Amino acid sequence: MSKYCFGVDVGGTTVKMGLFSIDGELLDNWEIVTRTENAGVHIVPDIAASILDKIAEKSMAREDIAGVGIGVPGPVDENGIVYKTANTGWGVFNLKKELEDLLDMNVKTGNDANVAALGEMWKGGAQGYQNVVLVTLGTGVGGGIIINGRILTGATGAGGEIGHMHIQDGESEQCGCGNHGCLEQYASATGVVRLANRKLAACDKPSVLRTGEISAKAVFDAVKSGDALAIEIIEEFGEYLGKGLALVGGVCNPEVFVLGGGVSKAGTILIDYVQKYYQKYVFNGSREAKFTLATLGNSAGIYGAAKMVL
Amino acid sequence: MSKYCFGVDVGGTTVKMGLFSIDGELLDNWEIVTRTENAGVHIVPDIAASILDKIAEKSMAREDIAGVGIGVPGPVDENGIVYKTANTGWGVFNLKKELEDLLDMNVKTGNDANVAALGEMWKGGAQGYQNVVLVTLGTGVGGGIIINGRILTGATGAGGEIGHMHIQDGESEQCGCGNHGCLEQYASATGVVRLANRKLAACDKPSVLRTGEISAKAVFDAVKSGDALAIEIIEEFGEYLGKGLALVGGVCNPEVFVLGGGVSKAGTILIDYVQKYYQKYVFNGSREAKFTLATLGNSAGIYGAAKMVL
Numbered sequence: 001m002s003k004y005c006f007g008v009d010v011g012g013t014t015v016k017m018g019l020f021s022i023d024g025e026l027l028d029n030w031e032i033v034t035r036t037e038n039a040g041v042h043i044v045p046d047i048a049a050s051i052l053d054k055i056a057e058k059s060m061a062r063e064d065i066a067g068v069g070i071g072v073p074g075p076v077d078e079n080g081i082v083y084k085t086a087n088t089g090w091g092v093f094n095l096k097k098e099l100e101d102l103l104d105m106n107v108k109t110g111n112d113a114n115v116a117a118l119g120e121m122w123k124g125g126a127q128g129y130q131n132v133v134l135v136t137l138g139t140g141v142g143g144g145i146i147i148n149g150r151i152l153t154g155a156t157g158a159g160g161e162i163g164h165m166h167i168q169d170g171e172s173e174q175c176g177c178g179n180h181g182c183l184e185q186y187a188s189a190t191g192v193v194r195l196a197n198r199k200l201a202a203c204d205k206p207s208v209l210r211t212g213e214i215s216a217k218a219v220f221d222a223v224k225s226g227d228a229l230a231i232e233i234i235e236e237f238g239e240y241l242g243k244g245l246a247l248v249g250g251v252c253n254p255e256v257f258v259l260g261g262g263v264s265k266a267g268t269i270l271i272d273y274v275q276k277y278y279q280k281y282v283f284n285g286s287r288e289a290k291f292t293l294a295t296l297g298n299s300a301g302i303y304g305a306a307k308m309v310l
Numbered sequence: 311m312s313k314y315c316f317g318v319d320v321g322g323t324t325v326k327m328g329l330f331s332i333d334g335e336l337l338d339n340w341e342i343v344t345r346t347e348n349a350g351v352h353i354v355p356d357i358a359a360s361i362l363d364k365i366a367e368k369s370m371a372r373e374d375i376a377g378v379g380i381g382v383p384g385p386v387d388e389n390g391i392v393y394k395t396a397n398t399g400w401g402v403f404n405l406k407k408e409l410e411d412l413l414d415m416n417v418k419t420g421n422d423a424n425v426a427a428l429g430e431m432w433k434g435g436a437q438g439y440q441n442v443v444l445v446t447l448g449t450g451v452g453g454g455i456i457i458n459g460r461i462l463t464g465a466t467g468a469g470g471e472i473g474h475m476h477i478q479d480g481e482s483e484q485c486g487c488g489n490h491g492c493l494e495q496y497a498s499a500t501g502v503v504r505l506a507n508r509k510l511a512a513c514d515k516p517s518v519l520r521t522g523e524i525s526a527k528a529v530f531d532a533v534k535s536g537d538a539l540a541i542e543i544i545e546e547f548g549e550y551l552g553k554g555l556a557l558v559g560g561v562c563n564p565e566v567f568v569l570g571g572g573v574s575k576a577g578t579i580l581i582d583y584v585q586k587y588y589q590k591y592v593f594n595g596s597r598e599a600k601f602t603l604a605t606l607g608n609s610a611g612i613y614g615a616a617k618m619v620l
Binding site for chain 1: 385388441453455457458460462463464465466467468469470471472474475476487488489492553556557558560561562563564565591593594595596598599
């Protein structure tokens, strides 16, 4: 009977790592630098070395370790094959096999957003649920979908990529993905700024937002202080995001949507605006879905990664 | 080792039934009338009696029967609980338990569209795939989603209800579900007629469609004969459906979309128009999805129902 497992969350700057008990207690956590040079060839050996160091440091027996879960910032399929990951420099290779060979341990792989959803289900905002959609509202919009307790990976690891659903016709600006009118263009932190700048330019109503730097936080703070123009902006934001999640809801019929990422620091006011428009657009059968905030922050990835091996 | 199983597909007029070998050969099929009176109380006993009759007729041993799968035209959850089904008169009850008690056999339940998707995966247009979206283009638009070989049921049995995704702002007509701008309003057989009538009213271009009755078949036939206005109509239809499936593709990243239902009798020309707009709107990571036509027709339901018990 194993006692421990490791959760690894690979980012473009650092690799976050955690040692967990098999019932989900985070016993230790640390970071190493992500060495992206030379197409990221050092990253996997660095991770393996760090895990072996930790095992030695803690005098752990190998048979007490259930395995290592690892989340990566890009598509990865059910077999552990990574399909190019811009932030790490990686091309196409079998991450699972490479790490298993280095560690002689069971390794499970997943996309970071999907893995974070699993973490929130296990120990975060979606505890007790089995059908979960995690929506990460950061610089972009990421998503992770859990169906009956399992990650929806999809055919090529692109399952849950809700940020690039086409949500608006006639958008003139191009999304980072090359398309026009993606959810991410309106519902991310940069999307809130885009909506704010457009609204400010389109009218001359007074607003605290007309002085100082525009950020998603500044707009939500202005909403909380009752600024009428900021409220208009966040109504628009809420309609885009609520409509987008209504589409996801109609397809997946989740029990709960978990809102995470930097924008979610706005708090429960975010849920108020999103849920209002979710209810407007969603199919009856998926209307009962709950909305909650993510609670694990940047640690969701290591929790979910660890959960994959259990 | 079991040798046989039954597949049952409950419709509002008839219940389709099939006897299968466990490797998927349809050995016998028949129908009984769906008695919807008195809140449909006779339906489940009628099904049980018909199965017991068939077992007696074929002199089958009970231990040779793996069980009975049953698809119903409404939401049904993982536990077999049906949540009101307009076409049958049913309220809320445990279908699985009731049929198991009557038959003393293993029973599996599912929504008819989801079950049909499983049938197409097992023996129809999606053979060899494990991540499948079945799109049924009939009077309405139905959907069934298979992830890793398993039906995406969702929290309350509403998974895969893609016909009611909000796809168009500003629609004045109301959908049967109560919302406005659902995919079903444009991509069903009645949707094609709606688009055709609107196009014919909005311009005075010549078209064979200006004489005779407008139907989805008539519009597709006109496209095949090179009618310019019909082509405009089906371009519009293709854009709605392609955009809708691009949303599903971004969420689920399937290997294949299977197009079924009456509208799919138009043939491969349907795929040409849908795939063109799917490619326009979908996220890169889900661009490789294939499109194919359903091959089991009205039998997809009994195939999928049977597959559930295997």
